Amino acid sequence: MNRKGLVMDAVIEVEGLVKTFGRTRALDGVDLRVERGEVHGFLGPNGAGKSTTIRVLLGLLRADAGRVRVLGADAWADAVALHRRLAYVPGDVELWPDLTGGQAIDVFARLRDGLDERRREQLCERFDLDPTKRARTYSKGNRQKVAIVAALASDVKLLILDEPTAGLDPLMEAVFAEVIGEARDAGATVLLSSHILAQVERLCSTVSIIRDGRIVEAGTLDELRHLTRTTVVADTERPADGLAQLSGVHDLKATGGRVTFDVDGEHLHEVIGRLHELGIRSLTSHPPTLEQLFLRHYDRELTGTSGGGGR
Amino acid sequence: MSAPATDLSTPPTGPSRGATPRSGAYAGTATLARLALRRDRVRLPLWLVGVVGFLTVSAVSVPEVYPTAAERQARGEFVRSPVLTIFSGPGYGADDYTVGAMVANEYLIYGLVAVTLMSILLVVRHTRREEETGRAELVRASVVGARAAPAAALLVAVGANLVIGAATALALTAGMNQLSATGSLVFGASMAATGIVFAAVAAVGAQVTEHARGAVGIGVAVLAVAFLIRAAGDIGEGRALSWASPLGWAQSTQAFVDERWWPLGLSLAAAVALTALAAWLGTRRDVGAGLVAPRPGPARASRWLAQPPGLALRLQRSQLAAWALGLLAFGAVFGSLLGEVENFLADNPQLQEFFGAGGDRALLDAFLGTVLLLLALLASGFAVTAALQLRTQEVEGLAEPLLATALSRPRWAAGDLVVALGGGSLALLAAATGAGAAAAVTQGEVSWLAELLVAGLAHLPALWLLVALIVALHGLHLAAAPWGWVLLLHAGIVGFLGDTLDLPDAIRGLSPFHHVGDLPGGEADAVALVVLTAGAAGLIVVGLLALQRRDLHTS
Numbered sequence: 001m002n003r004k005g006l007v008m009d010a011v012i013e014v015e016g017l018v019k020t021f022g023r024t025r026a027l028d029g030v031d032l033r034v035e036r037g038e039v040h041g042f043l044g045p046n047g048a049g050k051s052t053t054i055r056v057l058l059g060l061l062r063a064d065a066g067r068v069r070v071l072g073a074d075a076w077a078d079a080v081a082l083h084r085r086l087a088y089v090p091g092d093v094e095l096w097p098d099l100t101g102g103q104a105i106d107v108f109a110r111l112r113d114g115l116d117e118r119r120r121e122q123l124c125e126r127f128d129l130d131p132t133k134r135a136r137t138y139s140k141g142n143r144q145k146v147a148i149v150a151a152l153a154s155d156v157k158l159l160i161l162d163e164p165t166a167g168l169d170p171l172m173e174a175v176f177a178e179v180i181g182e183a184r185d186a187g188a189t190v191l192l193s194s195h196i197l198a199q200v201e202r203l204c205s206t207v208s209i210i211r212d213g214r215i216v217e218a219g220t221l222d223e224l225r226h227l228t229r230t231t232v233v234a235d236t237e238r239p240a241d242g243l244a245q246l247s248g249v250h251d252l253k254a255t256g257g258r259v260t261f262d263v264d265g266e267h268l269h270e271v272i273g274r275l276h277e278l279g280i281r282s283l284t285s286h287p288p289t290l291e292q293l294f295l296r297h298y299d300r301e302l303t304g305t306s307g308g309g310g311r
Numbered sequence: 312m313s314a315p316a317t318d319l320s321t322p323p324t325g326p327s328r329g330a331t332p333r334s335g336a337y338a339g340t341a342t343l344a345r346l347a348l349r350r351d352r353v354r355l356p357l358w359l360v361g362v363v364g365f366l367t368v369s370a371v372s373v374p375e376v377y378p379t380a381a382e383r384q385a386r387g388e389f390v391r392s393p394v395l396t397i398f399s400g401p402g403y404g405a406d407d408y409t410v411g412a413m414v415a416n417e418y419l420i421y422g423l424v425a426v427t428l429m430s431i432l433l434v435v436r437h438t439r440r441e442e443e444t445g446r447a448e449l450v451r452a453s454v455v456g457a458r459a460a461p462a463a464a465l466l467v468a469v470g471a472n473l474v475i476g477a478a479t480a481l482a483l484t485a486g487m488n489q490l491s492a493t494g495s496l497v498f499g500a501s502m503a504a505t506g507i508v509f510a511a512v513a514a515v516g517a518q519v520t521e522h523a524r525g526a527v528g529i530g531v532a533v534l535a536v537a538f539l540i541r542a543a544g545d546i547g548e549g550r551a552l553s554w555a556s557p558l559g560w561a562q563s564t565q566a567f568v569d570e571r572w573w574p575l576g577l578s579l580a581a582a583v584a585l586t587a588l589a590a591w592l593g594t595r596r597d598v599g600a601g602l603v604a605p606r607p608g609p610a611r612a613s614r615w616l617a618q619p620p621g622l623a624l625r626l627q628r629s630q631l632a633a634w635a636l637g638l639l640a641f642g643a644v645f646g647s648l649l650g651e652v653e654n655f656l657a658d659n660p661q662l663q664e665f666f667g668a669g670g671d672r673a674l675l676d677a678f679l680g681t682v683l684l685l686l687a688l689l690a691s692g693f694a695v696t697a698a699l700q701l702r703t704q705e706v707e708g709l710a711e712p713l714l715a716t717a718l719s720r721p722r723w724a725a726g727d728l729v730v731a732l733g734g735g736s737l738a739l740l741a742a743a744t745g746a747g748a749a750a751a752v753t754q755g756e757v758s759w760l761a762e763l764l765v766a767g768l769a770h771l772p773a774l775w776l777l778v779a780l781i782v783a784l785h786g787l788h789l790a791a792a793p794w795g796w797v798l799l800l801h802a803g804i805v806g807f808l809g810d811t812l813d814l815p816d817a818i819r820g821l822s823p824f825h826h827v828g829d830l831p832g833g834e835a836d837a838v839a840l841v842v843l844t845a846g847a848a849g850l851i852v853v854g855l856l857a858l859q860r861r862d863l864h865t866s
Contacts, residue, residue: 051865058715060863080719088715092866094708096626097522099608099616106612107622111716132607136521147712160715 009036010069011158011189012057017066019052026052028213029066034191034206039184041204042193043294049213050193051091054162057191058088071158084113087151091163091193093143095135101146102131108150120153126175140167152179159183159190165199177203197291209294229262229292230285232271237279246271257281339455343463347437355433355471362425362475367482369421370414372812374489383408390416393546393651394678398685398807401545401553404568410489411567415498417811422498423561424534426475426506430468431513431530437464439517439526442599451598458590461514465586468510476503494567501561504578508557509534511585518592521601528633535637539644546651557581619718619726624734627697627727631734634693638686638742645682646749646763652678676832679746679763683831684806684824686742687770688799691777694735695795698781700727702792705864714863721855724782728851731778736771743767766830772843773823777802779850786854789864798822 012034019027027049034040044050055061057070059079068075073082095104102124109115124131127145135143144167151159159180165173180190180203194200200207201221208218217224229250234240240259244252248267253260263271275283348355377383387408389395396402399420404412438461441447447460480499484492509530516529537556544553545562553559554577563574615621624631652675701724704710713723747763750756781795802822804812809819819825823843828836 055711055863055865060711060714061865062860062862079714080717083715084717088712090708090712090715092708093712096622096709098626099612100610102610103608103612103616107617108712108716110612110617111713111718113717130607131610134608 010034011036011071012040012191013067013069014053014057015067017053017056017068018064019049019056019061020064026213027056030210030213031215031218032208033218034189036189037184037187038206039180039190039192039204041200041207042191042210043195043197043200043207044193044210045195048210050210051162053210054088054160054191054193057160058083085156086158086160087112087154087156089144089147089151089159089161089164091166093140093147095138095143095146097134097136100132100134101129101138101142104135104146105131105150105153108147109154112154112156114154114156116153116155120149123149123152123179126179127172141169141172142167144168145172148176148179152183157188159188161190162193163195164192165194165196173199197294225265225287229264230268230287231260231262232275232283232285233258233260234275234283235281236275237281240275240278243271243274246274335454336456336458337462339450339453339459340462340466343437343450343455343459344466347463347467351433351436351467358425358429358471359475359478362422362429363478363482365425366418366422366479367486369418369808369812370410370483370490371486373410373413374487376811376813377410377413383410383413386413392655392674393648394674394681396545397542397645397648398681400562401550401559403562403565409567410487411491411494414483414490415494415562415566415568419498419501419562419566420558422479422502423505423558424538426472426502427509427534428531429475430472430506430510431516431527431534433468433471434461434464434510434513435517435523435526435530437467438514439520440523443521443523445599448598458593461517461589461593465510465514469507472503472506472510475506476500490567493570497564497570497572498566500572500575501564501566504575504582505557505561507582508578508585511582511589514589515585515592518589518596519601521599524630528630532633532637535641539641543644543648546648619723620729621726623697623700623726623730627700627730627734630696631693631730631737634690634734635738635741638689638738639745641689642682642686642742642745642747643749645686646746646751646759647753649675649678649750649759650753672832676829679750679766679831680829681807682746683743683763683766683770686746687739687767687774687824688803688806690735690739690742691774691799691802693738694731694774694778695781695799697727697731697734698778698785699792699795700730701782701785702789705789708866711863711865720858724786724855724858728778728782731781732775735774735778739770739774740764740767762831765835769827769830769835769840770824772840772847773802773827775847776823776843776850779847779854782854783850783857784854786857786861788861 010033012032014030014032017027017030017032018025030049030053032042032053042050042053052061056063056068057075059076059082062076070082071085075082095101099107105120105124106115109120123129127149129142129145129149133142135146138146144164148164151161161180165176168176177199180192184190190203192200192204204221206218206220207224208215210216235258237257239254239257241252241254243249243259243261246267248264249271250262250264251260377386384407387402387405390399390408390413391402391405395417400416402416404416441450441460450460451457476499478499479502480492480495483490483495483498512533513526513530516526516533517523519529520526537558541553541556541559541562544550544556544559550559550563553563557578560574560577563571565571613621616625704727710723714720743763743766744760747760747767750759750763777795777798780798781792784794785792798821802824805814805819805822806824808814809825826836826839826843828834828839
């Protein structure tokens with residue numbers, strides 16, 4: 001664990017991770033790097049391999065090939081020692097029906113050897129969770145709150161969150177975003193898996209996109225935006241149809257005096273220059289939403305993502 | 312959706328909605344029944360083949376093991392002793408103990424218990440289990456009536472019991488010319504009727520508790536009570552008490568001796584009454600809820616709850632308490648029968664001769680040996696379910712968040728392991744204490760308590776081995792763990808039917824209980840007990856090491 005010598009301080013380092021289940025190759029050479037202190041979005045549609053990757057990181061599944069280091073230790077061999085320094089929130093939280101939510105929180109946190117009593121109380125209050133109810137009476141969202149409170153009430157260096165807000169209402173999702181921001185400010189590193197793009201966009205500075213068991217794109221949100229197109233809507237004095245011939249302009253539509261088109265990032269400067277020459281009456285442009293990023297990579301899986309992104 | 316429009320177009324005539332839905336309570340029953348058949352397409356044929364096969368093989372072996380009428384008559388004398396009466400039947404036809412009388416007296420009870428268990432598990436699986444998992448909610452949200460699920464489960468249970476009863480009747484008549492068609496039909500009908508009664512019992516149980524395990528527990532408890540009532544009734548004067556037990560009704564049909572159908576009328580009446588009760592209870596609760604509403608609990612966990620054994624004990628404590636108390640009572644009932652056994656012996660000088668120099672003591676020991684084996688197997692039943700919680704917790708996703716904390720896999724598994732070993736031992740010793748204390752009181756000899764406790768202790772290593780085997784199977788391969796049940800079933804067959812079926816030693820030796828020794832009365836096989844204990848320890852180590860090497864089950 002000689003971390004001081006490294007230039008970059010990786011909390012999660014995965015190289016060439018392969019995991020097969022029978023004939024299915026669930027992970028086909030995943031590379032994932034999460035630096036200290038960042039909130040890293042882990043994006044992908046259902047079945048892409050997000051949860052499998054996370055379970056390998058947790059030492060619940062054994063890698064067939066590849067290197068998996070978490071907080072400088074081996075994810076499989078050092079799992080128990082590692083788990084003292086990380087906390088996990090699964091996407092589908094199962095609890096013991098006979099126990100209350102409060103009891104479940106205590107069991108999880110104490111097994112990790114660390115429970116901040118004051119934080120536990122605050123979190124229960126902020127998430128509006130009644131800890132005296134039996135788990136069997138909890139909704140999916142309430143079970144998820146139990147796991148979130150248990151994870152955040154411990155003082156850990158790494159939070160691994162697998163679609164943690166799937167059952168939360170928008171109000172609670174906002175509380176969740178707040179709490180994650182506080183954890184980041186306190187120095188924790190966060191790996192947040194999600195297919196809810198707006199959430200990742202709001203919380204994360206860096207993103208890895210996984211598809212069919214491979215990372216197809218990774219970098220900061222800014223870097224990824226460079227790769228994509230900006231949407232421009234403009235009203236001009238003279239017809240702007242000619243813009244369609246410029247390189248880097250796509251999907252141009254002209255109706256009356258208005259043009260709508262997408263433009264590649266590196267050509268934005270010259271295209272706006274030409275628009276200026278045509279006399280701009282009004283101009284709106286917006287950077288690509290993660291949703292657009294997503295659709296570019298997952299055009300086969302259009303369904304299910306747009307609904308999530310609209311929350 | 313067009314639902315609001317439809318509502319508006321319907322004129323608001325007629326009375327407002329009452330407590331029960333106006334119509335369609337049974338909508339979807341046929342579809343659900345087909346779904347249940349599809350889901351059980353492997354299970355039910357296995358029960359059919361298992362039950363019919365076992366009964367046929369047992370029946371066919373009777374003329375082989377008892378080839379002459381004289382040998383059968385000697386068996387007939389023995390059958391009237393409380394020892395056999397308790398575990399088999401009331402002894403109809405013992406004066407002229409034909410092959411048929413023997414089959415009805417000594418094997419019908421196994422068929423009854425088998426179809427009973429099948430019916431309980433089947434009905435709970437398709438009613439309460441569906442509600443517990445939340446699948447019922449999805450089903451009920453479609454065009455499915457409030458009573459469709461229990462009705463479908465009961466329909467399938469009735470069908471399965473009729474098929475098994477008919478197949479048994481056919482197999483017995485076709486397989487053996489000593490058995491009459493009428494007798495075989497009565498035999499099969501008795502099984503079917505009893506299975507149907509307990510399907511209805513399970514339907515009631517499924518209304519009361521929120522958990523499938525609890526509903527099964529209610530069914531099995533009713534079976535145990537029914538068994539005890541008929542056992543006590545059959546050794547008593549005139550069998551009066553046996554008429555209070557569904558098992559007693561079935562055995563009163565006197566198959567192959569002097570057949571009568573009317574006792575099965577009691578079974579049908581009970582089944583109808585219980586079904587009506589279940590239907591009535593069903594209208595008084597919400598989907599997913601039991602009749603007993605949950606109350607708020609503690610907001611904080613105690614220290615010991617965050618230890619795996621504490622957590623496992625908390626989750627299994629009600630089952631453990633029920634088993635231990637039930638076995639204590641069960642043991643006490645058997646222990647108190649010691650006097651009856653002695654009286655019977657005093658009336659039968661030939662039997663005293665049969666047992667030789669040991670005289671009455673030998674018969675008492677034979678009786679108590681059988682009782683202890685039964686109690687040990689029942690306690691093992693708890694131990695097996697407790698150990699299989701490892702698998703259940705893993706499959707249901709409860710192990711995953713725990714193992715994502717600083718909890719190693721062996722420490723996690725140690726929780727259920729401790730409850731299975733400790734709880735199983737406690738249940739067995741409770742049973743032995745019950746039997747010993749009751750024997751000591753009724754016989755006026757305190758030494759019985761010590762003797763039966765020692766005999767109970769001697770059975771512990773065999774129970775531990777069963778638990779250890781499940782831990783090893785679970786560690787090596789998740790899906791293999793339930794095979795522990797097969798080993799328990801095998802131990803039961805070897806223990807109770809090993810002699811009658813004339814099983815070879817190699818097969819008997821596979822049962823850990825076969826090596827315990829002749830207790831009480833005889834000597835415990837000390838070497839065997841040490842080997843069993845060491846084997847259990849070894850298997851546990853194997854299981855825990857293997858568990859660390861494999862992937863956790865993930866959904």
